Amino acid sequence: MDFEFNVEGGNFTKAGTASSQVKKILKQLNVDPKIIKRIVVALYEAEVNIVAHAYSGKVFIDISTDRIDMKLVDEGPGIPDIKLAMQQGYSTASSAVREMGFGAGMGLPNMDNNCDELNITSEVGKGTIVKMAVYLNHNK
Amino acid sequence: MDTGNFHHALKIREDLCVGCSHCMNVCPTEAIRVNNGKALLLDDNCVDCGKCFRECPSSAIIIDHDDFNYIFDYKYRVVLVPAIFTGQFPEDITLRQIHSVMLDIGFTHIYEVENGAEILADEIQEYVNTHSDIKPIISSFCPAIVRLIQVKFPSLVDNIMRLKPPLDISAHFIKKELLNQGIPESEIGIFYVTPCAAKIAAIKEPVGEKSSPIAGAINMDFLFNKVYHAVSKKSNQSCTIPAPLSLSEKAKSWSLTNGEAKHITGRCLAIDEIHNVIDFLEKLENDEIGDIDFLELRACDESCAGGVLTPGNRFLTVERLRNHAYSSTNTEIVQDFPNGFRNITSQRDYLKTKIGIESVSPRSILKLDEDMAEAMKKMDKVNQILKVLPMIDCSVCGAPSCQALAQDIVLGDADLKQCIFIQRTLEQKGEMTLEESNRILRKIWGFEKTNKYRKL
DSSP: OEEEEEEEOOGGGGTTTTHHHHHHHHHHTTTOOOHHHHHHHHHHHHHHHHHHHHEEEEEEEEESSSEEEEEEEESSOOOOOOHTTTTTOOOOOOOOHHHHHHHHSOOOHHHHHHHHEEEEETTTTEEEEEEEEEEEESSO | OOOOOOOEEEEETTOOOOOHHHHHOOOEEEOOOEETTTEEEEETTTOOOHHHHHHHOOOOEOOOOGGGGGGGGEEEEEEEEEEEHTTSOOOOOOOHHHHHHHHTTTSSSEEEGGGGGHHHHHHHHHHHHHHHSSSEOOOOOOOOHHHHHHHHHHGGGGGGBBBBHHHHHHHHHHHHHHHTTTTTTGGGGEEESSSSSHHHHHHSTTTSSSSSSSOOEEEEHHHHHHHHHHTTOGGGGGOOOOOOOOHHHHHHHHHHHHTTTGGGGGSSSEEEEEEHHHHHHHHHHHHHOOOOOOOEEEEETGGGGGOOOOSOOOHHHHHHHHHOOOOOOOOOOOOOOOOOOOOGGGHHHHHHHOOBOOOOOOOOOSOOSHHHHHHHHHHHHHHHHHSSSOOOOTTTSSSSHHHHHHHHTTTTSOOOSEEEEEEEHHHTTTTTTTTHHHHHHHHHHHHHHHHTTOOO
């Protein structure tokens, strides 16, 4: 089952729209609330990353009975050093973004903690692709 | 879909309902449909918030309380009065007058509900401290909120604090005190003056508890009329009792917005009105809001002062409770108050053994099927149906929104032909006769409403 959402860069008032929608869908599908929570937390972080760093992006969701695959594709500055970005507390967010309560450098580690598969590819100056998967049949 | 397992104090009187659908459109959990010209309550979805009761123009929605004469089944008749009841009366009427009248009309003992907060406040603090792994702890005070979380936010049920509200604590205290006086349990009747439907539902079918010590509930508007009528004739001089003991500042404002939250240390928030609460819980569930220690959530605007059964204006009630004659510096404390109770803290140890509740179980109304594969098939169908619906939520189909109709269809409770836009298209294509579309409309809205123009 596929769903697609658009994310607008810089629009923090709309950040979280895709994760809210996905949450609603998963509740209707009777997915375990604890797993829903992990999915939503990971997706929300990824969504906020597009809003905070990129110009625009798309979220692709594929739900099956055993797993949910999430792919976030953005057009933006890209990540020069993914390993560094994965470190807790590392952030390149602007001070304006930090003032809004985002950009604490917890985004990528938080995503990693909440999903079963995480794969990030990025091209500086073009954009980033984040792929995440959460298994539905067992808790991490 | 309805299991019929949940007690609701809200009832729709078919003889009075005109099927205007106002209630359906204000229901925050989409628990109402219109069928055969009457509103129909979906038991599983309803959280007893009372929005529909307030909206109904023909007073067809009632809150089913206990017959007042039921109190006379008991030899000892205790009335548990919330502070906001006093707040309904004009400022020149004293607590003494109000209480005198309540004894005159048949109660033998009067006790103010919020006394229970004297015990509860410390217990909440302790609970928050010892459950630092759960953030935030959500108050169990408002039964409509507890039910809302069960049906709409199942992932948050473990955040609900497993402590009883002041009402139950006070009821346990009184029962214990009377039992200690050698009064048999069967002769004790404890009655609560309720500002809302949710409290009645919680007494009749407690969540996380087997049974309630409270024998019955009396609607606040009913008792207000009864007392107000008599109280205006009663001067302070003709009162049979001395001035009653005042509630503490904390107890007095416990049922108002921020009444609980301000006594708990850490980051605490108080949110009132059910739509505000839903918005907040959505964000909380997404983990968009972190690091809150305690959340006080109330279904009514201005909390219990805005309860659907309160006759007065909620803002005036709050003002009165904050200033009122009912001041805590009242020094007129009289020891020989007839049938008075000791300070509730004297039974602290006993009440602590009664204060806990079992865990609250989720009962999601959102899931389309227990089985995920089936649910996915159903969701596919819902999405297909939504593509052909107009998405204007006109509710002519008898459901509150296009989304609700689509789900009802997939769950077998409705038909696509109920949509008036679909009907027009089918008529135009020659696939539906006028008789058939008229028949469908009549089935939803009743004969009367669908034939008004014909009669002109």
